[in-house]
Amino acid sequence: MHYFNYHDSTLFCEEVALPKIAHDFQTPTYVYSQKTIERHFKAYQAGFGNQDHLISYSVKANSNLSILKLLAQLGSGFDIVSQGELFRIIKAGIPTDRVVFSGVGKTEDEMKYALQHNILSFNVESESELLRLNKVAGELYQKARVSLRVNPDIHPQTHPYISTGLKENKFGIPIAEAYGLFEKHAALPHIDWVGIDCHIGSQMLSLDPILETAQALKKMIRFLETKRIHIQHVNLGGGLGIAYHGEEPPSPEQYLKNILECLSPLRLKVIVEPGRTIVGNAGILLTRVLYLKKMPEKNFVIVDAAMNDLIRPTLYQAHHEIWPVVQTTQKPLNVDVVGPICESGDFLAKSRKLACAEGDLLAILSAGAYGFSMASNYNARPRAAEVLVSGMIPHLIRPRESLEDLIRGEL
């Protein structure tokens, strides 16, 4: 969290004091540090060195157009999972030939849209999808560039909702079947085989499962070579974890050093799809304390952000650090930090030591990934504003939704 620091007891994002952002744009507001995003992206670039590669930022982590544009300028590619995400890439003015399209349930319309925009590759997740894509591409007199997403049945050692590479998960093609599938469909008329990919889970803190996966992909590629099926890229997906609460994940450089030792000898383009490591610790959710409420069993700090703004604590039991925006010397109390939503699951933190008063500002840390992008309008709450700080300048990159926004299109 290099670029979120206290100066004279006040928390800053780069060179902007957070109380100024609260004053100018109100709360709750997501605040992102441009320098942090750049630093994280460049760490991946440095880790790749001379290796032919594409860093395909996973759009689902944070899909604000300004963030996509920033990453595109740094040379990023993009991993998408829907037509909507491709639409965002197009609206951001980004060339679509750096886009890979994952997801188990692509519709024909989505396939057409992506074919028309000539994306780099479809990460295909089942035989049925492959055949459907072959048909859709045929109707457009095109060839679809395809990478097969394999499921290696390797445990990512992470939360069950974000594990994707186990045989009981819906993702990818079991690796044992993938071998046969390649051979069986090597000559489909509207399919151009370009790669193999994989994504076994998210918030991984150990390199072991990732390396095991890289080995499995390498073995498969060597097998394909013996069958004279030559692909162009190997894509290891995303999933590297970040520090939310003292965890010590490997750095992007360490991660890449290890996987490249395994994959470089293949002489293929290596793709990764990081999301969380690029934007997670580049963002905070700025919120204001509405009320302090003492109940017989608990002290509640009721803030103006809620589970509709940041669902990770209640959905994944995720821990997000909470810092006072202005440090005090008051004695901290043991509190639950909760939002105004009518659900007991509406909490942002439980049993924290925190000193704050009504009207104070709090920063919920590590909220740049899967924060705004998972936000909803539940309880008819307009979604938060988003601000991207660059040096001394806070850019409003998405205004707070209005009440009118809430009912747009409804009869």
Ligand code: LLP
């Ligand atoms: N590639 C694919 C195919 C994915 O499904 C994902 C994430 C990524 C890349 C990026 O993974 P990352 O580097 O961000 O770990 N909402 C959850 C995370 C869900 C991740 C889904 N897939 C959370 O808030 O923890």
